[in-house]
Amino acid sequence: MSDHDQDNPRREFLRKSLTLIPVVTVASTGLGSSMLMAAPEAPKPVEPARTPVSTEAYQPTYFTAEEWAFVQAAVERLIPADEQGPGALEAGVPEYIDRQMNTPYAAGALWYMQGPFNADAAPEMGWQSKLVPKEIYRLGIAATDAWSKAFNGKTFAAQDSATRDDLLKQLEAGKPEFDSVPPKIFFNLLLQNTKEGFFCDPIHGGNKGMVGWTLIGFPGARADFMDWVERNEQYPFPAVSIRGERA
Numbered sequence: 001m002s003d004h005d006q007d008n009p010r011r012e013f014l015r016k017s018l019t020l021i022p023v024v025t026v027a028s029t030g031l032g033s034s035m036l037m038a039a040p041e042a043p044k045p046v047e048p049a050r051t052p053v054s055t056e057a058y059q060p061t062y063f064t065a066e067e068w069a070f071v072q073a074a075v076e077r078l079i080p081a082d083e084q085g086p087g088a089l090e091a092g093v094p095e096y097i098d099r100q101m102n103t104p105y106a107a108g109a110l111w112y113m114q115g116p117f118n119a120d121a122a123p124e125m126g127w128q129s130k131l132v133p134k135e136i137y138r139l140g141i142a143a144t145d146a147w148s149k150a151f152n153g154k155t156f157a158a159q160d161s162a163t164r165d166d167l168l169k170q171l172e173a174g175k176p177e178f179d180s181v182p183p184k185i186f187f188n189l190l191l192q193n194t195k196e197g198f199f200c201d202p203i204h205g206g207n208k209g210m211v212g213w214t215l216i217g218f219p220g221a222r223a224d225f226m227d228w229v230e231r232n233e234q235y236p237f238p239a240v241s242i243r244g245e246r247a
Contacts, residue, residue: 058092058205062101062134066155070141071097073157075194077164086211088198096197096206101134108132119182131181133189140186143178144171202241210247213239220247 060068071094081087088094104110111127121128131139141156148156148167156167170176171187178186197206199213201221207213210220219225220239228235238247 058095058098060094060098062098062106063137066145066157067138067141068094068098069157070145070155071137073159073164074168074190075197077161077168078191078194079198085215086209088194090208091198091211092202092206092208093194093197096200096204097137097193099205100193101137106132106134129182129185131185133193136181136186136189139180140178140183140190143176143180143183144186147176147178202245203243210239210241210245214247 063071072089075088075093075097079088079091079093081090100106108127113127113130113132115130117128117130118125119128129136144167145155148154148159151167152159152163156164159167168187171183172191174182174184176183197204198211199218200206202208202210212218213220217235218239219228219235219237221242222237222240225235225237240246
């Protein structure tokens, strides 16, 4: 690992974990079987450039104002903006998560939800909680804010960056004792959805300007880029979304 990578542990983590994330998140949107691709264009190398990010305000339809503040503050610390490009907040990850809360995925409608539940079951055994994603967010945010207030009287979103980082680390380790939801389940869902929103196709609300794809050099929904797979060279053309938008 280079010194530069060591200075950017979150970005390096994203690159290494990308293989575990579907590039086009299909959580109940019906797009999983869609193979719509942008029409191929005449190859024309372009100079790398940072993609502008949309600044239009999104109004959440599931989260309350307090919950929305938490989501924005949390994802901003999980993938912060740095010298390499925009972070989760600029990429629209909060919008992605809010939109997912209004899908069958968030209500557990796609899963077998009858007990008994076994938290120690192997991953291939499926979802092992009586709580569904939208409930985990609602209960987890409330519990985290109450825990944060007990610490110094401030909600999670009102804390400074260093304190938010420390609280997230404790959530990841399962240190706080929540009666409503296991903190590890809440943190893992938040982290998973944050990565999904950063690397999904923009049609789902995240990865605005295709900043996630640009960061890792992914060509997106292009009709064909197989000629470049074995070259061990950086792909020279900008990413393309399902809608045909270009980074």
